[in-house]
Amino acid sequence: MAAGQTTTAKRAASRHDSTKPHITDSPITRANWYKHVNWLNVALIVGMPVYGLIAAIWTPLVWKTAVFSVLYYFATGLGITAGYHRLWAHTSYSAGLTLRIFFAAVGGGAVEGSIRWWARDHRAHHRYTDTDKDPYSVRKGLLYSHIGWMIMKQNPKRIGRTDISDLNNDKVVQWQHRNYLKVVVFMGLIFPCLVTGLGWGDWAGGFVYAGILRIFFVQQATFCVNSVAHWLGDQPFDDRNSPRDHAITAYITLGEGYHNFHHEFPSDYRNAIEWHQYDPTKWFIWVCKQLGLAYDLKQFRQNEIEKGRLQQQQKKLDQARSKLDWGIPIEQLPVLEWDDYQDQARNGRALIAVAGIVHDVTDFIKHHPGGKTMITSGIGKDATAIFNGGVYDHSNAAHNLLSTMRVGVIRGGCEVEIWKRAQRENKDIRFVTD
Amino acid sequence: MAAGQTTTAKRAASRHDSTKPHITDSPITRANWYKHVNWLNVALIVGMPVYGLIAAIWTPLVWKTAVFSVLYYFATGLGITAGYHRLWAHTSYSAGLTLRIFFAAVGGGAVEGSIRWWARDHRAHHRYTDTDKDPYSVRKGLLYSHIGWMIMKQNPKRIGRTDISDLNNDKVVQWQHRNYLKVVVFMGLIFPCLVTGLGWGDWAGGFVYAGILRIFFVQQATFCVNSVAHWLGDQPFDDRNSPRDHAITAYITLGEGYHNFHHEFPSDYRNAIEWHQYDPTKWFIWVCKQLGLAYDLKQFRQNEIEKGRLQQQQKKLDQARSKLDWGIPIEQLPVLEWDDYQDQARNGRALIAVAGIVHDVTDFIKHHPGGKTMITSGIGKDATAIFNGGVYDHSNAAHNLLSTMRVGVIRGGCEVEIWKRAQRENKDIRFVTD
Ligand code: HEM
Ligand code: HEM
Ligand SMILES: [Fe+2]
Ligand SMILES: [Fe+2]
Ligand SMILES: [Fe+2]
Ligand SMILES: [Fe+2]
Numbered sequence: 001m002a003a004g005q006t007t008t009a010k011r012a013a014s015r016h017d018s019t020k021p022h023i024t025d026s027p028i029t030r031a032n033w034y035k036h037v038n039w040l041n042v043a044l045i046v047g048m049p050v051y052g053l054i055a056a057i058w059t060p061l062v063w064k065t066a067v068f069s070v071l072y073y074f075a076t077g078l079g080i081t082a083g084y085h086r087l088w089a090h091t092s093y094s095a096g097l098t099l100r101i102f103f104a105a106v107g108g109g110a111v112e113g114s115i116r117w118w119a120r121d122h123r124a125h126h127r128y129t130d131t132d133k134d135p136y137s138v139r140k141g142l143l144y145s146h147i148g149w150m151i152m153k154q155n156p157k158r159i160g161r162t163d164i165s166d167l168n169n170d171k172v173v174q175w176q177h178r179n180y181l182k183v184v185v186f187m188g189l190i191f192p193c194l195v196t197g198l199g200w201g202d203w204a205g206g207f208v209y210a211g212i213l214r215i216f217f218v219q220q221a222t223f224c225v226n227s228v229a230h231w232l233g234d235q236p237f238d239d240r241n242s243p244r245d246h247a248i249t250a251y252i253t254l255g256e257g258y259h260n261f262h263h264e265f266p267s268d269y270r271n272a273i274e275w276h277q278y279d280p281t282k283w284f285i286w287v288c289k290q291l292g293l294a295y296d297l298k299q300f301r302q303n304e305i306e307k308g309r310l311q312q313q314q315k316k317l318d319q320a321r322s323k324l325d326w327g328i329p330i331e332q333l334p335v336l337e338w339d340d341y342q343d344q345a346r347n348g349r350a351l352i353a354v355a356g357i358v359h360d361v362t363d364f365i366k367h368h369p370g371g372k373t374m375i376t377s378g379i380g381k382d383a384t385a386i387f388n389g390g391v392y393d394h395s396n397a398a399h400n401l402l403s404t405m406r407v408g409v410i411r412g413g414c415e416v417e418i419w420k421r422a423q424r425e426n427k428d429i430r431f432v433t434d
Numbered sequence: 435m436a437a438g439q440t441t442t443a444k445r446a447a448s449r450h451d452s453t454k455p456h457i458t459d460s461p462i463t464r465a466n467w468y469k470h471v472n473w474l475n476v477a478l479i480v481g482m483p484v485y486g487l488i489a490a491i492w493t494p495l496v497w498k499t500a501v502f503s504v505l506y507y508f509a510t511g512l513g514i515t516a517g518y519h520r521l522w523a524h525t526s527y528s529a530g531l532t533l534r535i536f537f538a539a540v541g542g543g544a545v546e547g548s549i550r551w552w553a554r555d556h557r558a559h560h561r562y563t564d565t566d567k568d569p570y571s572v573r574k575g576l577l578y579s580h581i582g583w584m585i586m587k588q589n590p591k592r593i594g595r596t597d598i599s600d601l602n603n604d605k606v607v608q609w610q611h612r613n614y615l616k617v618v619v620f621m622g623l624i625f626p627c628l629v630t631g632l633g634w635g636d637w638a639g640g641f642v643y644a645g646i647l648r649i650f651f652v653q654q655a656t657f658c659v660n661s662v663a664h665w666l667g668d669q670p671f672d673d674r675n676s677p678r679d680h681a682i683t684a685y686i687t688l689g690e691g692y693h694n695f696h697h698e699f700p701s702d703y704r705n706a707i708e709w710h711q712y713d714p715t716k717w718f719i720w721v722c723k724q725l726g727l728a729y730d731l732k733q734f735r736q737n738e739i740e741k742g743r744l745q746q747q748q749k750k751l752d753q754a755r756s757k758l759d760w761g762i763p764i765e766q767l768p769v770l771e772w773d774d775y776q777d778q779a780r781n782g783r784a785l786i787a788v789a790g791i792v793h794d795v796t797d798f799i800k801h802h803p804g805g806k807t808m809i810t811s812g813i814g815k816d817a818t819a820i821f822n823g824g825v826y827d828h829s830n831a832a833h834n835l836l837s838t839m840r841v842g843v844i845r846g847g848c849e850v851e852i853w854k855r856a857q858r859e860n861k862d863i864r865f866v867t868d
Contacts, residue, residue: 264831267803303759307834325737369701397698400741
């Protein structure tokens with residue numbers, strides 16, 4: 001916001017007078033609530049558009065002005081997304097002087113504060129996401145992250161500190177910050193009036209539509225990155241914090257809607273990584289590169305991106321896994337001798353050994369999809385091979401079901417192991433006959 | 435098919451004369467191709483509908499007949515899906531005599547062979563899915579699995595053997611098998627004619643629409659279970675074989691479209707497990723249960739179902755994981771002494787130790803999103819804490835990136851470990867000063 005300037009001014013003031021408590025230190029009451037409100041911002045974000053809407057009643061919309069308003073909406077929007085955000089806040093690519101001047105101008109016309117102020121807050125938002133040091137933390141409510149943080153006064157000391165030395169060295173950023181008020185009035189209102197007025201004599205339309213109402217739409221669209229993008233959608237890369245991916249947010253925000261990706265890979269000049277996803281900001285930067293206006297477009301290696309996606313999927317899977325019943329763990333099962341197993345099976349317990357584990361199938365025999373005879377034929381035997389394809393190659397589901405019937409482990413593993421050992425030890429051993 | 439009977443008859447014949455080679459033993463040539471064709475089935479699956487279509491030109495469609503045709507389509511379709519398939523082939527629930535007689539009748543009206551013949555083939559299809567013993571293996575082509583297996587003669591010896599002793603004990607199944615020709619002619623053609631003829635005098639419409647064309651649609655719909663359901667959709671439970679889940683297949687096949695689930699849990703009376711998925715066959719069985727006509731509806735435990743789904747997801751994830759580059763495995767890294775690490779870092783190599791692993795960040799310093807100063811401050815130190823929140827809690831993406839920069843392991847782990855050991859061993863050790 002233009003009001004960013006006032007915040008900065010206030011901050012300077014509060015530095016001088018840091019003994020005096022800030023208004024945000026006292027709770028909101030009936031008596032003092034109006035002191036908590038940032039009236040300048042209310043005027044800029046709420047008052048102006050209301051005025052514009054009323055003025056629109058008496059201002060006919062000329063179609064040339066309508067077309068220009070939409071174009072200028074895109075230009076000033078890109079000033080924020082491609083300029084303020086991806087270039088200056090994240091240095092996800094480099095831009096020549098021409099492009100930087102363009103962004104400083106049209107970005108100013110979006111009326112969202114100077115590059116320096118905007119980028120500093122935004123870096124704090126990334127560094128301290130969702131904490132109290134995040135200037136527009138969604139944890140304080142969706143409306144707060146959308147406009148509440150501008151409409152209510154903030155204690156400047158609360159916002160996390162970040163390094164903006166690179167911005168302080170950028171001449172364009174410096175100049176824009178020093179002359180911000182001029183930039184915002186000229187690019188926000190005068191320039192659109194000049195275009196529509198000198199172009200086709202529609203001075204009033206330029207002011208109301210390409211000026212005030214266009215500002216309103218650009219502001220609301222970009223504010224959605226702080227609210228909707230932290231509230232609606234999936235979290236394919238990390239679910240510890242609030243950022244989310246959603247196509248709808250992308251449509252509203254010139255492509256900034258793949259916000260889970262963006263918070264995970266902020267130095268990537270893309271927000272959408274698939275070609276079919278809507279990210280006009282990315283397309284614009286790419287075109288600038290082809291024209292020689294931008295260079296060093298940074299991209300995270302696809303391999304690292306896929307790793308992140310995979311780890312998040314694994315996390316989800318592990319959470320789901322821990323909620324299921326996986327049967328008695330093998331280490332907790334009683335150990336049986338092979339002979340004991342056979343004895344018990346012969347004396348009426350329907351036990352079946354598969355892969356060294358003994359299973360009690362008594363209750364399952366009559367439900368066995370392969371029939372009673374089949375399953376009964378495995379009782380008292382080493383049914384490892386029979387179960388795994390010797391007679392029928394049971395499904396994964398059958399293996400899972402089997403594991404719920406575990407009752408013991410056979411010392412030394414399966415029958416073959418016992419038999420091998422007996423051979424080695426040259427002992428006699430009873431064999432199953434079938 | 436009604437032709438199932440002929441196949442059975444042929445099989446009986448071939449048993450008597452098993453020395454004579456079967457036609458399928460000789461390759462298809464120009465001279466013998468017509469001997470390979472099962473002309474009876476061609477007449478029933480292709481000839482009849484063509485005749486029906488032509489006859490329809492002269493047969494006006496009365497709306498009552500249209501409604502009845504659709505209703506009878508559903509009744510005969512359910513005879514196959516709820517009766518032949520889920521009740522008899524899979525015994526996924528039990529049905530009283532009334533319901534079994536109903537299914538035997540309307541299932542016969544679908545003209546797809548006797549219960550006994552159909553269920554035997556279907557059990558072989560499940561037991562030997564996708565192999566040569568599968569009567570309608572999709573591995574032989576989509577068209578083959580749809581109708582090719584009926585239109586071309588099959589060597590009965592090829593089809594896998596299954597146990598149908600339970601069906602041989604079912605009086606209704608026995609009776610239907612013995613009187614199949616009567617059942618199919620009566621339920622397929624005569625009964626619909628009687629309804630439309632005695633009902634509203636439309637004998638011809640009953641024959642053409644409720645008879646012939648309705649048979650055609652029921653046949654094609656149920657054939658899709660063998661073709662489309664093995665070809666279109668996802669494999670959430672097991673991807674080793676061809677069965678797939680797809681809503682479209684479900685719409686065509688009265689709910690048999692969740693075929694990956696069905697092949698994994700064939701004894702479950704449901705095919706769709708979510709309430710919002712289309713499975714009218716399941717709904718019908720459930721209603722029959724409420725009416726006391728069906729009982730013992732079998733359902734796999736949700737826990738086992740989720741286990742299967744999870745294991746398949748894990749499998750997919752592991753496959754994806756193995757395709758990515760995870761950096762040099764820790765066990766393959768050279769081992770460094772803590773002092774060597776510090777020496778090298780001091781002599782110009784930009785090394786940073788995090789969690790006992792040494793990383794070479796030389797090429798990354800100028801790209802570090804947190805700035806040069808920050809990352810340089812970690813060189814030559816144990817930066818475990820700094821990297822993990824001491825200064826900034828790096829994202830998962832940063833951890834992944836870091837792992838690609840590995841160059842060595844520090845003997846004894848991190849600095850603290852070295853320090854602890856030195857204390858224990860009462861030795862002198864150089865400390866980092868900052
Ligand atoms: C050890 C002797 C066993 C033999 C010879 C045997 C044989 C068979 C056969 C032939 C089938 C195929 C049925 C068909 O599709 O027509 C089958 C299915 C099945 N059997 Fe067994 N079985 C044995 C033990 C078990 C045990 C101990 C379990 C316990 C979990 C089990 C669970 C199943 C299940 C769930 C099916 C359904 C199809 C599948 O999910 O793979 N079987 N069995
Ligand atoms: C050891 C000393 C280090 C310090 C003190 C440090 C500090 C920081 C800080 C403060 C940020 C936040 C930048 C912002 O959002 O404004 C940051 C970001 C980042 N750092 Fe470092 N860093 C260090 C080492 C490294 C190393 C060795 C890597 C190598 C992978 C790395 C990778 C990153 C990445 C990828 C980011 C972007 C944000 C993220 O993905 O978390 N840093 N670092
Ligand atoms: Fe964000
Ligand atoms: Fe950002
Ligand atoms: Fe199938
Ligand atoms: Fe089936």
